[in-house]
Amino acid sequence: MKARAFLYRRPDSIDEALALLADTDGAQVLAGGQSLMPTLNMRLSSPEMLVDINRIEALRGIDDRSDKIRIGALVRHAEVLESKVIAERVPLMAMAIPHVAHMAVRNRGTTCGSLALADPSAEMPAIAVALDAGIVLRKRGAERSVSARTFFQGLYQTARNDDEMIAEVMLPAAQPDEVFGFSELSRRHGDFATVGVAVRARKAPGGLGELNVVFFGSEPTPLLSRSARGLTVDANSSDEALSEIASSIAKDMNPIDSHQGRGETKRRQAAVLLVRTLKDMIVRAAHV
Amino acid sequence: MSERHDIAFTLNGKPVNATVDARLNLADFLRHTLRLTGTHVGCEHGVCGACNVLIDGRSARSCLTLAVQADGAQVETIEGLTEHKTIADLQREFVARNALQCGYCTPGMLVTAAELLARGKPGRHEIREALSGNFCRCTGYQAIVDAVEAVALARAGAKP
Numbered sequence: 001m002k003a004r005a006f007l008y009r010r011p012d013s014i015d016e017a018l019a020l021l022a023d024t025d026g027a028q029v030l031a032g033g034q035s036l037m038p039t040l041n042m043r044l045s046s047p048e049m050l051v052d053i054n055r056i057e058a059l060r061g062i063d064d065r066s067d068k069i070r071i072g073a074l075v076r077h078a079e080v081l082e083s084k085v086i087a088e089r090v091p092l093m094a095m096a097i098p099h100v101a102h103m104a105v106r107n108r109g110t111t112c113g114s115l116a117l118a119d120p121s122a123e124m125p126a127i128a129v130a131l132d133a134g135i136v137l138r139k140r141g142a143e144r145s146v147s148a149r150t151f152f153q154g155l156y157q158t159a160r161n162d163d164e165m166i167a168e169v170m171l172p173a174a175q176p177d178e179v180f181g182f183s184e185l186s187r188r189h190g191d192f193a194t195v196g197v198a199v200r201a202r203k204a205p206g207g208l209g210e211l212n213v214v215f216f217g218s219e220p221t222p223l224l225s226r227s228a229r230g231l232t233v234d235a236n237s238s239d240e241a242l243s244e245i246a247s248s249i250a251k252d253m254n255p256i257d258s259h260q261g262r263g264e265t266k267r268r269q270a271a272v273l274l275v276r277t278l279k280d281m282i283v284r285a286a287h288v
Numbered sequence: 289m290s291e292r293h294d295i296a297f298t299l300n301g302k303p304v305n306a307t308v309d310a311r312l313n314l315a316d317f318l319r320h321t322l323r324l325t326g327t328h329v330g331c332e333h334g335v336c337g338a339c340n341v342l343i344d345g346r347s348a349r350s351c352l353t354l355a356v357q358a359d360g361a362q363v364e365t366i367e368g369l370t371e372h373k374t375i376a377d378l379q380r381e382f383v384a385r386n387a388l389q390c391g392y393c394t395p396g397m398l399v400t401a402a403e404l405l406a407r408g409k410p411g412r413h414e415i416r417e418a419l420s421g422n423f424c425r426c427t428g429y430q431a432i433v434d435a436v437e438a439v440a441l442a443r444a445g446a447k448p
């Protein structure tokens with residue numbers, strides 16, 4: 001199918017883009033377009049105007065700012081995949097990024113676009129929640145930073161208002177004692193996840209502590225587990241013990257039944273993924 | 289009626305100037321306006337990869353790119369890659385190994401492989417992963433992976 005007619009503007013500055021968003025009802029930002037364009041082609045959406053931000057230099061770049069890493073709104077998935085800064089300073093994102101779509105889509109699609117869309121099966125929102133990233137929203141004359149943990153509000157719903165755009169996302173740089181893990185289940189590598197898990201923890205005496213466990217793909221938004229908080233994982237845990245911990249953490253989930261499986265199936269899959277992820281993290285913690 | 293915009297870009301090494309509807313996607317512009325029908329349209333939502341072209345040296349879905357977004361870019365289609373003999377070895381290998389199958393997905397496969405091979409010598413796993421973004425309805429994947437691998441080895445100067 002073909003997109004409905006729309007107005008197209010390609011501003012050179014952020015201020016110009018924000019003015020268009022403020023003055024036009026039904027204006028949408030076009031960055032990579034890898035999710036937006038399909039919805040246009042299928043006529044699931046028909047914005048009045050597309051504000052193409054691709055010429056705005058200020059939105060480019062991955063910047064290392066000592067304790068935080070900034071990813072601008074025009075940074076493509078491919079750029080994240082190839083970035084040394086991300087590999088060294090945001091290892092959790094580096095683990096997740098090979099799972100994002102396929103080469104041609106990664107060449108165009110952006111990190112911030114993925115956050116803006118808030119697809120429940122996308123990897124980047126889960127990473128942002130696990131790391132407690134700051135999502136920087138700008139509108140004409142104002143800027144605010146929203147924690148990723150409050151940004152995602154429902155299926156494709158976020159705290160962003162229509163006159164705002166995501167200008168950048170700020171990710172905390174990994175601390176020396178932090179350990180990360182990521183795992184997802186999809187029918188084919190690069191496809192949307194049926195269920196996935198992103199974990200941040202600190203190396204504790206004899207194992208892992210300060211667990212941040214995020215499940216995604218199975219619920220309307222990335223789910224930060226409450227039960228995982230305060231738990232410690234003994235590095236010498238038996239498989240049974242790890243299974244028990246993972247199952248108790250996965251009880252926080254309320255997975256949606258879908259053609260990919262019943263909710264209960266996904267909860268079990270999530271627990272299995274979590275066991276694998278924790279095992280992998282225990283091995284890595286030994287080298288921290 | 290959609291708005292119209294003037295665009296200027298380089299297509300297969302030659303300048304193109306045109307006025308296009310804002311809503312027109314690059315795949316349709318290439319096929320219907322410029323009559324370059326080598327770029328194929330499959331799913332029109334970015335899944336199948338039949339419409340892949342190179343934009344500034346990187347593969348991209350032309351069905352998910354607006355023609356107006358090509359303004360200022362370097363675009364290369366299967367016609368350009370063929371004329372410039374950039375992938376002549378790859379095309380020969382596709383023929384030799386019957387990796388063409390019905391041929392519908394082939395231009396997209398070749399564009400993906402062209403980008404992958406330009407980056408270095410991919411292994412079989414990398415080839416499979418890169419081609420996972422392209423659908424072949426005839427399921428000729430084995431022959432396609434073989435063809436790309438043979439070229440990777442040949443270009444690296446090794447015997448297959």
